Amino acid sequence: MSQKKSGFHPAGYEPVLLARLGKPNSRHIDGYVADGGYSSWKKILSGVKTGEWTPVKVTDLVKASGLRGRGGAGFPTGLKWTFVPPKEKRGGKPVYLLCNCDESEPGTFKDRLLIETDPHQLLEGMMLASFALDVKHAYIYIRGEMVHGAEYLNEAVSEAYAKGFLGTDIQGSGLTLDITVHRGAGAYICGEETALIESLEGKRGHPRIKPPFPAVSGVWSSPTVVNNVETLACVKHILDRGPDWFKTLGRNEKNTGPKLYCISGHVERPGVYEGPMGLPFLELLALAGGVRGGKKIKAVIPGGASAPMLTAEEVQSLPLDFDGVAAAKSMLGSAAIMVMDENTDMVKAVTNISKFFAHESCGQCTPCREGTPWLNKMLKRIVAGQGKRQDLDLMLQIANQMGNGMTICVFADAAIAPVLSGVTKFRSEFEAYIAKSAALDYQLPAPAAVTDKVAARVAEGIHS
Amino acid sequence: MSGGANVPVDSLPGQPPVGEHGALSCGKDVKFSEEALAEFEKLLTRYPTKQAALLPSLWIAQREFGWISREAVDYVAGLLSLSPAFVWGVVTFYTMYNRAPVGKHLIQFCTSISCHLNGAEEVYHECRKKLGGLKPGETTPDGKFTVIEVECLAQCDKAPAVMVNGDDHAVITKDNLDKFLESLK
Numbered sequence: 321m322s323q324k325k326s327g328f329h330p331a332g333y334e335p336v337l338l339a340r341l342g343k344p345n346s347r348h349i350d351g352y353v354a355d356g357g358y359s360s361w362k363k364i365l366s367g368v369k370t371g372e373w374t375p376v377k378v379t380d381l382v383k384a385s386g387l388r389g390r391g392g393a394g395f396p397t398g399l400k401w402t403f404v405p406p407k408e409k410r411g412g413k414p415v416y417l418l419c420n421c422d423e424s425e426p427g428t429f430k431d432r433l434l435i436e437t438d439p440h441q442l443l444e445g446m447m448l449a450s451f452a453l454d455v456k457h458a459y460i461y462i463r464g465e466m467v468h469g470a471e472y473l474n475e476a477v478s479e480a481y482a483k484g485f486l487g488t489d490i491q492g493s494g495l496t497l498d499i500t501v502h503r504g505a506g507a508y509i510c511g512e513e514t515a516l517i518e519s520l521e522g523k524r525g526h527p528r529i530k531p532p533f534p535a536v537s538g539v540w541s542s543p544t545v546v547n548n549v550e551t552l553a554c555v556k557h558i559l560d561r562g563p564d565w566f567k568t569l570g571r572n573e574k575n576t577g578p579k580l581y582c583i584s585g586h587v588e589r590p591g592v593y594e595g596p597m598g599l600p601f602l603e604l605l606a607l608a609g610g611v612r613g614g615k616k617i618k619a620v621i622p623g624g625a626s627a628p629m630l631t632a633e634e635v636q637s638l639p640l641d642f643d644g645v646a647a648a649k650s651m652l653g654s655a656a657i658m659v660m661d662e663n664t665d666m667v668k669a670v671t672n673i674s675k676f677f678a679h680e681s682c683g684q685c686t687p688c689r690e691g692t693p694w695l696n697k698m699l700k701r702i703v704a705g706q707g708k709r710q711d712l713d714l715m716l717q718i719a720n721q722m723g724n725g726m727t728i729c730v731f732a733d734a735a736i737a738p739v740l741s742g743v744t745k746f747r748s749e750f751e752a753y754i755a756k757s758a759a760l761d762y763q764l765p766a767p768a769a770v771t772d773k774v775a776a777r778v779a780e781g782i783h784s
Numbered sequence: 785m786s787g788g789a790n791v792p793v794d795s796l797p798g799q800p801p802v803g804e805h806g807a808l809s810c811g812k813d814v815k816f817s818e819e820a821l822a823e824f825e826k827l828l829t830r831y832p833t834k835q836a837a838l839l840p841s842l843w844i845a846q847r848e849f850g851w852i853s854r855e856a857v858d859y860v861a862g863l864l865s866l867s868p869a870f871v872w873g874v875v876t877f878y879t880m881y882n883r884a885p886v887g888k889h890l891i892q893f894c895t896s897i898s899c900h901l902n903g904a905e906e907v908y909h910e911c912r913k914k915l916g917g918l919k920p921g922e923t924t925p926d927g928k929f930t931v932i933e934v935e936c937l938a939q940c941d942k943a944p945a946v947m948v949n950g951d952d953h954a955v956i957t958k959d960n961l962d963k964f965l966e967s968l969k
């Protein structure tokens with residue numbers, strides 16, 4: 321692991337999620353238990369029969385903590401858990417917990433660090449969540465590329481069985497829990513929760529139309545909760561130290577807890593840094609040693625390739641949390657912060673990101689399957705010096721017809737974000753490429769006036 | 785064992801001939817080893833449906849046979865009572881199941897945005913040039929190296945990121961490319 325042992329958090333901040341980073345054998349259960357690990361799970365195992373611990377109590381603690389999902393959308397975790405129907409309304413179906421360790425959003429590498437250095441932290445979080453949700457079998461869906469990560473998780477799961485923290489009637493508590501590690505095989509879309517479910521069922525990773533939402537009908541038509549690795553790791557600490565402590569870490573009531581930030585691109589020390597939710601961007605940049613070579617910033621992507629780009633001015637006083645980045649009209653997403661210096665060719669950068677989305681579209685929806693390669697081809701044409709004056713407006717038109725609820729999942733919206741923001745905010749760079757091109761003008765098609773109606777019809781079809 | 789249509793799909797005019805359900809043939813019968821079969825049986829106990837064991841079974845197949853041939857598709861389909869066409873549909877959706885033999889070292893260059901900002905494409909092209917002008921996805925004649933381009937490997941702090949088979953490598957640049965290739969031989 322390239323992670324430095326010190327200096328990966330702001331001065332005066334006590335790391336939580338990465339507290340055990342750099343310890344010898346941090347992956348193994350003995351060290352974890354010696355550091356106080358599994359104390360919350362033991363608390364529950366011994367308190368379940370006496371009635372001291374109930375699923376509702378755990379859910380209430382998570383709700384009170386203000387924890388919001390770390391997988392991208394920032395949805396309140398405790399609230400999500402309450403969407404699972406009560407036992408009497410489940411028709412005898414089991415509930416499943418799926419840990420989303422697909423981590424494929426370009427720029428994101430925090431979950432990998434968590435599972436490679438401290439997998440038991442995640443497992444304990446999953447045990448606690450499983451108790452809250454009445455789950456008997458939980459799965460970790462890990463992207464196929466993380467070969468060693470899957471090995472480490474499997475080792476950790478075996479250790480947890482051997483020490484009696486998993487299995488049937490665990491330590492006489494009457495609770496049963498199995499955890500299975502399931503490897504993906506290379507497909508970004510499988511990080512989307514319903515695609516993940518399809519993939520786990522042994523199919524192509526095609527997102528499902530919602531509703532029904534997974535909480536009601538997910539994997540194997542059973543109620544299912546999908547949570548990110550970091551989210552579940554946070555649950556362990558909420559149970560260890562209480563929701564009030566958790567809330568003291570964030571910038572405000574709505575953005576609480578510890579947060580892992582992945583910073584990469586043109587910085588001196590790229591890496592995963594831990595800080596409170598809402599760490600100012602400039603503080604994170606300073607931790608990462610500033611822009612490489614002392615250069616100036618041109619653009620920043622604050623939340624993975626799907627997040628709209630921000631300009632140097634827009635990041636000056638930006639707090640890195642869900643609402644702070646949303647206020648700047650972008651998103652915190654997976655907290656993958658990518659810094660581009662003053663020499664960056666924005667046209668090539670946007671073209672690169674559009675290639676990613678063209679490659680990763682699952683192909684179910686025409687606007688997404690056809691639109692993503694179209695955008696990529698037009699951008700490549702501009703880079704190749706064959707751009708035409710109308711191309712930029714045409715791209716914006718196409719992009720606008722791909723998003724806004726026209727598709728099954730929000731991948732299409734993610735795919736157009738970098739194009740819309742890049743072309744809008746750095747338009748002169750695109751125009752400079754096109755100015756050198758000898759390609760002939762063409763007539764821009766009239767904006768499709770019917771779009772709104774179509775969108776409304778589709779939305780009705782999807783949401784009713 | 786193959787349950788799918790026995791009519792080859794090569795009758796479309798102007799299409800190159802392909803085998804049944806599109807997969808390449810390895811020219812021999814394939815079968816899991818005892819150990820792999822035991823692993824497969826254990827897998828089945830972890831899921832409420834047989835079908836859910838498909839991705840992990842294909843992983844076993846790839847480990848056992850090196851790549852997913854038409855015969856491997858038929859074999860796995862038989863084990864799980866699925867149609868070969870369905871299995872092939874799943875195989876082709878994911879990028880990590882090799883649909884043709886690959887070299888001993890499958891060198892995967894990430895060219896997504898963080899790696900792009902750090903010059904990934906150049907290193908990727910340079911590497912293929914050094915290996916005798918390999919085209920993307922081609923294997924050296926000695927069967928040692930296959931070089932491909934992949935999307936973000938969740939190692940953006942080590943950009944440009946490279947993975948060889950399942951192993952991550954420290955930053956590979958044009959300067960240490962020779963040393964890197966040497967270390968694989």
Ligand SMILES: Cc1cc2nc3c(=O)[nH]c(=O)nc-3n(C[C@H](O)[C@H](O)[C@H](O)COP(=O)(O)O)c2cc1C
Nearest residue numbers: 389390391392420422423424511512513547548551
């Ligand atoms: C295209 C796409 C890709 C996604 N990839 C991931 C991913 O790799 N990891 C992840 O945790 N969530 C990912 N998500 C979000 C999940 O759908 C889901 O919201 C999340 O796992 C829920 O966990 P949380 O509530 O703990 O955040 C993705 C969503 C979309 C639309």
Ligand code: SF4
Nearest residue numbers: 682684685688727731
């Ligand atoms: S929007 Fe794109 S990725 Fe999502 S379901 Fe449709 S085609 Fe697939």
Ligand code: FES
Nearest residue numbers: 894899936937940
């Ligand atoms: S962008 Fe290359 S590893 Fe993430």
